Amino acid sequence: MKHLRLPEFQHMKSYWDPIQNVDVVRILAGECYVTHCHELITTVLGSCVSACIRDTATRIGGMNHFMLPTEKVQRSDNGGTHGLSADAAYGSYAMERLINSILKYGGRRESLEVKIFGGGRIMGGMADVGLQNINFVRAYLRTEGLRIAAEDVGGDFPRRMAYFPATGKVLLKKLRNVRNETIVQQESTYLADLRREATQGGEVELFGD
Amino acid sequence: MATILVVDDSASMRQMVEFTLKEAGHQVMVAEDGQVALNIAQGAPADLVITDVNMPNMDGITLIKELRALPAYKFTPILTLTTESTAEKKMEGKGAGATGWIVKPFNPEKLLATVNKVLG
Numbered sequence: 001m002k003h004l005r006l007p008e009f010q011h012m013k014s015y016w017d018p019i020q021n022v023d024v025v026r027i028l029a030g031e032c033y034v035t036h037c038h039e040l041i042t043t044v045l046g047s048c049v050s051a052c053i054r055d056t057a058t059r060i061g062g063m064n065h066f067m068l069p070t071e072k073v074q075r076s077d078n079g080g081t082h083g084l085s086a087d088a089a090y091g092s093y094a095m096e097r098l099i100n101s102i103l104k105y106g107g108r109r110e111s112l113e114v115k116i117f118g119g120g121r122i123m124g125g126m127a128d129v130g131l132q133n134i135n136f137v138r139a140y141l142r143t144e145g146l147r148i149a150a151e152d153v154g155g156d157f158p159r160r161m162a163y164f165p166a167t168g169k170v171l172l173k174k175l176r177n178v179r180n181e182t183i184v185q186q187e188s189t190y191l192a193d194l195r196r197e198a199t200q201g202g203e204v205e206l207f208g209d
Numbered sequence: 210m211a212t213i214l215v216v217d218d219s220a221s222m223r224q225m226v227e228f229t230l231k232e233a234g235h236q237v238m239v240a241e242d243g244q245v246a247l248n249i250a251q252g253a254p255a256d257l258v259i260t261d262v263n264m265p266n267m268d269g270i271t272l273i274k275e276l277r278a279l280p281a282y283k284f285t286p287i288l289t290l291t292t293e294s295t296a297e298k299k300m301e302g303k304g305a306g307a308t309g310w311i312v313k314p315f316n317p318e319k320l321l322a323t324v325n326k327v328l329g
Contacts, residue, residue, distance in 0.1 A: 204310070205299065205311075
């Protein structure tokens with residue numbers, strides 16, 4: 001039997017897992033999924049992070065999967081800055097999308113349970129992109145007054161993970177013996193798209209008379 | 210420079226928007242939901258209101274309707290700043306009396322350009 005999807009997530013595809021006996025929704029980088037049903041949300045994380053958040057009373061919850069654009073400061077046309085990083089704007093948006101969807105369908109901020117995963121150092125280069133992602137999520141949650149109930153972050157390996165929002169259970173496999181090239185390629189493509197989108201911001205519409 | 214009331218249940222968003230507006234020279238009042246914003250608005254006039262839509266206690270759409278019922282806010286520009294981007298929600302906002310609709314992630318320059326535009 002298919003579950004009734006929340007309106008924003010009608011487009012997400014799922015498949016039936018006969019072993020876990022549950023509908024599975026797989027999310028990719030940049031996506032977010034929230035459900036009020038007994039479903040399983042899965043993803044594979046390299047340097048990206050996922051927050052798994054649920055309301056322990058209403059059992060509505062979900063997962064996001066994102067990374068920061070790591071563009072340090074947004075510059076104006078005349079070279080000035082507004083001192084606010086695209087990282088903060090985009091990261092907050094990614095977290096708020098998840099939290100807002102949970103609150104919108106009956107979750108309460110005071111009964112949210114938060115778990116965070118990912119942020120591995122799997123991409124080459126000087127900057128530890130994974131650590132920047134981890135640091136952002138921790139700082140964001142601290143600012144929002146949300147405690148981290150559990151985490152598995154960092155390291156130099158990707159993770160395959162699965163989350164049951166109804167119970168809060170997480171299944172996690174550290175992919176120590178898997179070649180990282182595919183994940184690095186996927187994350188690099190995502191990052192390039194992200195840098196284009198994140199610096200533009202969302203649309204603005206003025207209503208007029 | 211204007212006095213702007215910023216309403217968002219996310220502390221991170223309030224900080225970012227407040228920082229952006231203050232750096233541009235505006236005075237900023239902040240509220241964490243529509244009810245708190247309404248209480249502030251009844252005691253202090255603002256030149257502009259920037260509000261989130263989904264918030265506890267009183268959502269942004271209800272806040273806009275309540276503000277429009279106050280004589281001091283009948284013609285005050287009110288912008289939403291929200292993750293909501295559907296046409297239905299925008300129409301709801303427009304019907305309530307919103308001046309404009311900004312979708313997150315917010316871009317500081319776009320926000321300031323819009324603020325300047327609606328403040329005339």
